[in-house]
Amino acid sequence: MPLRRNRRQYEQLTDFDRGRIIGLREAGWSNRRIGRHLGRSDMVVARCWQQWITEGRVYRRGGSGRPRNTNDREDRAIRRVATSAPTTSLASIQRHLPPSRHPVPSRETIRRRLTEVGLRSRRPLRRLPLTPHHRQCRLDFCRPRATWSVTDWRRVIFSDESRFSLSADDHRTRVWRRTGQRSDPAFIVERHTAISQGVTVWGAISWDTRSSLVVLQGTLTARRYVDDILTPIVLPMLSSRPGAIYQQDNARPHTARLSQQCLQGYDVLPWPARSPDLSPIEHVWTRWEGNCSRPEIQEN
Secondary structure (H helix, E strand, C coil): CCCCCCCCCCCCCCHHHHHHHHHHHCCCCHHHHHHHHCCCCHHHHHHHHHHHHHCCCCCCCCCCCCCCCCCHHHHHHHHHHHHHHHCCCHHHHHHHHHHCCCCCCCCCHHHHHHHHCEEEEEEEECCCCHHHHHHHHHHHHHHHHHHCCCCHCCEEEEEEEEEEECCCCCCCCCCECCCCCCCHHEEEEECCCCCCCEEEEEEEECCCCCCCEEECCCCCCCCHHHHHHHHHHHHHHHHHCCCCECCCCCCCCHHHHHHHHCCCCCECCCCCCCCCCCCCHHHHHHHHHCCCCCCCCCEE
């Protein structure tokens, strides 16, 4: 199957590519067929073959193409800084290059050197700090439910409160990492709660239904949770869905005796602490986070 043509035209042929061209030409392939197979132009293939015919060898001619602006030592320095400090900026990497270097490689050159070794600038995964106890509780929750079917999960009603900040939060920190390293602890930026201007809402979702959105004014107490959320919204949802399971986190209003008494007789999913990422409702909040400061949320 032909390779995808994702190489840039100015990229040099490798020794392996040159060997493949010679081998395929000797096997009777045409220049066009080889070019399509390797993702190269017909002219590149023809020049490589012609050099083999006339000179008996194939190599990159001296001085062909623009020379690299960095040497091996500088390339290693660039990689070393990016891997030892994944959140460092391109400007910071420039400052860590050998002081005798003049002119200093541009930021775009540094970016290309990192891309060559598989390092790309990406947004880090943000999470709450987890202790070993938190990690064990998460495993104890997930392992027995790893065999749940889609039908089992359809019974769950996921609920949560979320606070949307109305102040600026650009989240511009980026990390240098390779594909597949998003969850590596070395590339995660821990996020902590902070007081700022915003609005707090409560909502619940299931596979085929959702609750109304409740805008919470002031502090959510156990009494308000029972009177404003559980009694008018959650209990009717649970009663109308036989076998339904209610999910809530371990916030104090949820674990209070008053709330527990209100939910007696209903299945409540035990939830590990500091595990908002395990709930699909987090994706709903993520979608809204970027737009919360545009139209005002009107209380129904």
